[in-house]
Amino acid sequence: MAPYDELLAALEVELKRGTLTLAVLSQLQTPKYGYSLLQDLVDKHVDIEAGTLYPLLRRLEKQGILTSDWDTAESRPRKYYTLSATGNEIFKKLSDNWRSMTRQIEQLLGGEDNGDH
Amino acid sequence: MEIIDRYVSAVVKRLPEKSRAEVERELRVNIQDMLPDEYEEADVHQVLLSLGNPADLAAQYYEPKRYxxxxxxxxxxxxxxxxxxxxxxxxxxxxxxxxxxxxxxxxxxxxxxxxxxxxxxxxxxxxxxxxxxxxxxxxxxxxxxxxxxxxxxxxGKPWTIKDLEAVQVMNSRSIDKTEPIFSIVISVFFAIVICFYPDLLGWYSKADGEWDITPLFNAEVLRAYVPFVLALSVFGIVIAVLKLIQQKWSMRTAWMNVLFDVCIIVFICAFFLNGDLFTDAFIEKFALGVKADSDSLESIWDKSSYGLAAFITLSMVWDGISGLFKARKSLDR
Structure with a gap:
């Protein structure tokens, strides 16, 4: 049964890959630091691990989608991330894409139930 | 805590130097954030385990292109x-x-x-x-x-519909792999022998139980030809590699092939018609071998070298023309 499980896992990873970015961007309208963002996502039942999230934030920052700022006022300095102007635009476009994509997929998957035939 | 230092260092040492300080600073805060206020060794272990293999973590910091x-x-x-x-x-x-x-x-x-x-x-x-x-x-x-x-x-151009070639069938228009490989081998072999071991080409005779070689070429004269031999070999190898990659005759390959053949013809004629190139000693041995007297020898020698030059020229002409024909045929399809 191992090949079946591996195959399924690989396909699931492929399916999820882009959605994590979208999930992260959706939560960064307001500045958040790594761990608070992780908790927000986990609270909303997003299946993401710390080891995936932290590098992702940094990559998005390098691409100019996020901006960051160290807040040293508190006892523990933290790096806050938020969407850049470009990032905001990209997020809106991606959200639109996502909505139309899910609509299409939903149509395909629910086709038989809706009695299209 | 020392174990955190170890983990952080295991991650950042795998990163480019300029991003290390920043990643380390952030990673430390993140680890602290993930720990409860009063924590023990076991808590640290749990957090580090949840962050996973340091090498994997470091790999994720890179852009995807890493190969x-x-x-x-x-x-x-x-x-x-x-x-x-x-x-x-x-x-x-x-x-x-x-x-x-x-x-x-x-x-x-x-x-x-x-x-x-x-x-x-x-x-x-x-x-x-x-x-x-x-x-x-x-x-x-x-x-x-x-x-x-x-x-x-x-x-170097975007793909277009026109680039689609006819389905490959093994026929006269496609290039058999053995031919280019054979010509690469010949080129390399010929270049090595002419450039480094010309003494091995000669008349082999056994005297007192030992092989005696009478060299065919006059080493002094031959030396002038070495750059041309090398250049021709490289040219030949380039064409053979092109044929191997394209696996099919194209007009460009065919014309390059023609150019190569012309170079070979020019070289061969210059080579064989240069009387100084061959040693007298070899010609003498040759005369003994074919049992000719010195009068008829000269004409035999000349005839055979002209004959060889003519044979090579003809086969090069044939090679060039047949390449062009094959390329034309594959264009028509």
Whole structure:
């Protein structure tokens, strides 16, 4: 049964890959630091691990989608991330894409139930 | 806590130097955030385990592109590696035999045989690194230098419908792989012998139980031809590699082939018509061998060298024309 499980896992990873970015961007309208963002996502039942999230934030920052700022006022300095102007635009476009994509997929998957035939 | 230091260091040492400080600072805060206010060793372990393998974590900080040879080029890379290995596998035993023979000083045949085998193994061992290294280096450079060549194979232009070729059938228009491989081997072999071991070409006679070689070429005169031999060999190899990659006659390949043939003809004529090139000693031995007297010898010698030159010229002309025809035919399809 191992090949079946591996195959399924690989396909699931492929399916999820882009959605994590979208999930992260959706939560960064307001500045958040790594761990608070992780908790927000986990609270909303997003299946993401710390080891995936932290590098992702940094990559998005390098691409100019996020901006960051160290807040040293508190006892523990933290790096806050938020969407850049470009990032905001990209997020809106991606959200639109996502909505139309899910609509299409939903149509395909629910086709038989809706009695299209 | 020391274990956190170890983890952080295991991650950042795998990152480019300029991003280390920043990643380390952030990673430490993140780890602290993930720990409860009053924590113990076990809590730290749990947090570090949840962050996972440090090498994997470090890898995620990179942009996706981290490879020497991209998956798109991999098939091509393996193909070239295979071809070059085949050529090396054919040339190396020859080279080994030649090397051993030139050093031989009255050794017994078994002695020679053993040394040839050892030499082949040694040279093969060296060649593995050279072949693998060079091919890999070239492909890795290609990967980085030009992205445009990763478009439609080697045209540097975007793919269009016109680029679709007729389905490959093994017929006269497609190039058989053995021919280019054979010509690479011949080119390498010829270049090595002419440039490094011209003494081996000669009249072999046995005197007092030892082989005596009367050299065919006048070493002094031959030296002037060496650059041309090298240039022609390189040219020949380039064309053979082109044929191997395209696996089909194109107009461009055919014209290059014609140019190559013309160069060969010019070279061969200049070569054979130069009387000084051949040693008198060889011609004498040759006369003895064919049992000719000195009068008829000259005409025999001249006839055979003209004949050989004419034969090579004719076959080159044939090769050039047939290449053009094949290219034209594959255009028409």
């Amino acid at each position: 020497l040879i991209s998956p798109e080029r991999y098939a091509n890379y393996m193909y070239v590696l295979k071809i070059v290995s085949i050529v090396a596998a054919i040339v190396i035993p020859f080279a080994a035999i030649v090397t051993v023979l030139t050093d031989a000083q009255g050794d017994s045949p078994i002695d020679l045989l053993v040394r040839m085998i050892v030499q082949t193994i040694v040279m093969a061992f060296q060649a593995v690194f050279v072949v693998f290294g060079c091919v890999t280096l070239i492909f890795a450079l290609l990967e980085r230098v030009d992205t445009k060549y990763s478009q439609w194979p080697y045209t």
